[in-house]
Amino acid sequence: MACLHDHSCEDHDCSADWSLYKHIDISKVTALNEAVPGSVKSVFKAWEQRLSSSEEHLESNEGDPELLVFIPFTSDVKIKSISIVGGAGGTSPSKMRAFINRDGIDFSDAQSMQAIQEWDLAENLQGVLEYQTRYSKFQSVASITLHFPENFGGDTTQIQYIGLKGEATQLRRDVVATIVYELMPNPSDHKAQAEGGGGLSHVE
Amino acid sequence: MVLEATMICIDNSEWMRNGDYAPSRFQAQADAVNLICGAKTQSNPENTVGILTMAGKGVRVLVTPTSDLGKILACMHGLEIGGEMNLASGIQVAQLALKHRQNKKQQQRIIVFCGSPIKHEKKLIEMIGRKLKKNSVALDIINFGEQDDGKIEKLEALLAAVNNNDTSHIVHVPTGSSALSDVLINTPIFTGDGEGGSGFAAAAAAAAAGGLSGFDFGVDPNLDPELALALRVSMEEERARQEAAAKKATEEAAKQEKGEGQPSGTQDAMMTERANVATSEVDNKANDLMDDENALLQQALAMSMDDPDSGHETRDTDMSDAAADDPELALALQLSVQDGTKDSSSQSDLSKLLADQSFVSSILASLPGVDPNDPSVKNLLDSIQSQTEVRASNLSSQQKNEEKEPKEDEK
Numbered sequence: 178m179a180c181l182h183d184h185s186c187e188d189h190d191c192s193a194d195w196s197l198y199k200h201i202d203i204s205k206v207t208a209l210n211e212a213v214p215g216s217v218k219s220v221f222k223a224w225e226q227r228l229s230s231s232e233e234h235l236e237s238n239e240g241d242p243e244l245l246v247f248i249p250f251t252s253d254v255k256i257k258s259i260s261i262v263g264g265a266g267g268t269s270p271s272k273m274r275a276f277i278n279r280d281g282i283d284f285s286d287a288q289s290m291q292a293i294q295e296w297d298l299a300e301n302l303q304g305v306l307e308y309q310t311r312y313s314k315f316q317s318v319a320s321i322t323l324h325f326p327e328n329f330g331g332d333t334t335q336i337q338y339i340g341l342k343g344e345a346t347q348l349r350r351d352v353v354a355t356i357v358y359e360l361m362p363n364p365s366d367h368k369a370q371a372e373g374g375g376g377l378s379h380v381e
Numbered sequence: 382m383v384l385e386a387t388m389i390c391i392d393n394s395e396w397m398r399n400g401d402y403a404p405s406r407f408q409a410q411a412d413a414v415n416l417i418c419g420a421k422t423q424s425n426p427e428n429t430v431g432i433l434t435m436a437g438k439g440v441r442v443l444v445t446p447t448s449d450l451g452k453i454l455a456c457m458h459g460l461e462i463g464g465e466m467n468l469a470s471g472i473q474v475a476q477l478a479l480k481h482r483q484n485k486k487q488q489q490r491i492i493v494f495c496g497s498p499i500k501h502e503k504k505l506i507e508m509i510g511r512k513l514k515k516n517s518v519a520l521d522i523i524n525f526g527e528q529d530d531g532k533i534e535k536l537e538a539l540l541a542a543v544n545n546n547d548t549s550h551i552v553h554v555p556t557g558s559s560a561l562s563d564v565l566i567n568t569p570i571f572t573g574d575g576e577g578g579s580g581f582a583a584a585a586a587a588a589a590a591g592g593l594s595g596f597d598f599g600v601d602p603n604l605d606p607e608l609a610l611a612l613r614v615s616m617e618e619e620r621a622r623q624e625a626a627a628k629k630a631t632e633e634a635a636k637q638e639k640g641e642g643q644p645s646g647t648q649d650a651m652m653t654e655r656a657n658v659a660t661s662e663v664d665n666k667a668n669d670l671m672d673d674e675n676a677l678l679q680q681a682l683a684m685s686m687d688d689p690d691s692g693h694e695t696r697d698t699d700m701s702d703a704a705a706d707d708p709e710l711a712l713a714l715q716l717s718v719q720d721g722t723k724d725s726s727s728q729s730d731l732s733k734l735l736a737d738q739s740f741v742s743s744i745l746a747s748l749p750g751v752d753p754n755d756p757s758v759k760n761l762l763d764s765i766q767s768q769t770e771v772r773a774s775n776l777s778s779q780q781k782n783e784e785k786e787p788k789e790d791e792k
Contacts, residue, residue: 280485
């Protein structure tokens with residue numbers, strides 16, 4: 178596997194750099210215009226597995242190459258660069274636009290809003306290309322939204338892997354969002370605790 | 382318990398004045414909207430619902446998505462009917478209203494009541510559907526009211542364009558006796574995509590199904606097994622009592638030489654049994670009230686049948702239902718009403734009719750629940766025949782005696 182930087186991979190482990198996927202809040206990742214709901218979660222994986230096409234990948238609907246991916250993090254991160262592995266046959270995305278710390282963006286918003294940064298992508302089937310960010314703007318990112326407006330002429334857009342390189346801080350941008358509250362008690366929300374068994378509580 | 386923001390698009394066009402859904406199409410729609418709002422807010426307290434109207438002067442948002450049920454119900458008052466429905470604008474405005482919802486975590490859903498013809502092209506409708514799907518907005522379509530050619534096709538195309546993983550639905554509500562809300566309660570629009578539904582939806586469904594053929598006696602055996610059992614037992618006892626009464630009537634009628642008494646007796650048994658299924662005592666009371674109508678009806682029937690001896694007084698019998706239904710039945714009943722009058726001419730008419738075996742069997746065949754091939758009925762017919770002959774011979778002997786006496790007197 179050739180890396181962009183010219184040294185062989187035996188010396189240092191590239192996968193350590195691309196470890197920001199561990200800080201992604203996978204359950205809250207969403208995508209718009211995906212053909213299979215929930216398939217977007219499969220594109221965030223370890224560096225070594227970025228080319229394994231046996232698993233699912235993210236695909237847009239027939240005849241509509243636009244994709245919008247919303248990625249929230251569990252803590253604030255600093256993003257240095259992004260790597261995208263697309264599909265073959267013209268289904269790789271050709272442009273990427275990023276928005277930071279905004280949720281609930283849909284296609285009309287994405288098309289009208291000014292992105293924080295835009296890139297022109299090349300077909301990157303081997304996963305060797307990475308796209309650097311303007312680091313000063315990506316310093317405390319709680320969520321990033323990636324908009325792929327076009328592809329290389331295919332009917333649909335396929336994305337196999339999205340890699341993020343950077344650092345995770347221990348800070349959290351928006352503390353209120355982590356509170357869980359209930360207006361009405363709902364037993365199905367408490368399954369995890371119930372599975373622990375009806376243990377007795379000790380009072381000593 | 383899906384967290385959802387819903388926009389309901391109401392059709393308040395001129396077509397909603399029609400009364401084919403009781404009490405009027407618009408009222409049926411309003412009831413359905415109230416039910417939907419209740420179900421949504423109950424299934425998850427953080428759900429929000431908004432309302433907009435599609436006709437009138439233009440598409441107008443009455444209330445933006447809110448969880449305050451009172452506000453929603455209040456805005457349903459004073460809605461005016463008029464104009465033409467604009468489906469495309471309505472859906473687009475609903476999508477815009479959902480986009481600006483306060484809680485971005487809510488799923489987006491639009492519910493459209495489509496009661497008037499659609500004037501847009503199919504392509505435009507499909508494009509709107511695709512745009513909704515792209516922005517992951519689910520759509521529920523309720524098709525009722527006017528059905529013109531192409532409307533169903535357009536709506537199905539819209540559903541196909543929008544549907545993503547079966548989150549969108551379409552419901553066709555035909556005109557009929559059941560209310561719009563009752564039909565909707567059993568659909569996924571209420572029960573929420575097969576998750577098991579909310580308590581509200583389930584309870585409402587059970588209540589509605591009690592009125593339909595879902596449960597016997599209007600009581601859910603799951604909810605109240607003792608009551609259901611008691612009702613069933615009492616129904617069977619009543620049926621047994623009715624059959625016993627019918628048998629007694631059969632025997633008495635056979636003795637009384639009145640054949641028609643039998644069919645009408647069994648008819649009464651059937652009728653009252655049928656009446657029991659609905660409302661037993663109420664029906665009998667209604668019979669008392671309908672005596673005047675009965676008299677007029679029988680007079681009219683008599684005149685139409687050209688029977689000279691139809692000097693009917695009102696008879697207090699359980700024949701009001703039967704008389705209204707079947708002219709042959711009415712004839713049979715009318716003949717039975719003439720029990721009291723021992724008029725010889727009417728007797729002969731009677732016997733002539735009775736002698737007409739085919740006529741009697743046709744009457745019996747038209748009676749519900751009477752099988753002409755039933756052995757008991759056959760026995761009855763035979764007995765009637767023999768009675769007819771006996772009576773005829775009695776009659777002729779009577780007449781002979783009468784003739785003899787004057788002759789003797791003359792002597």
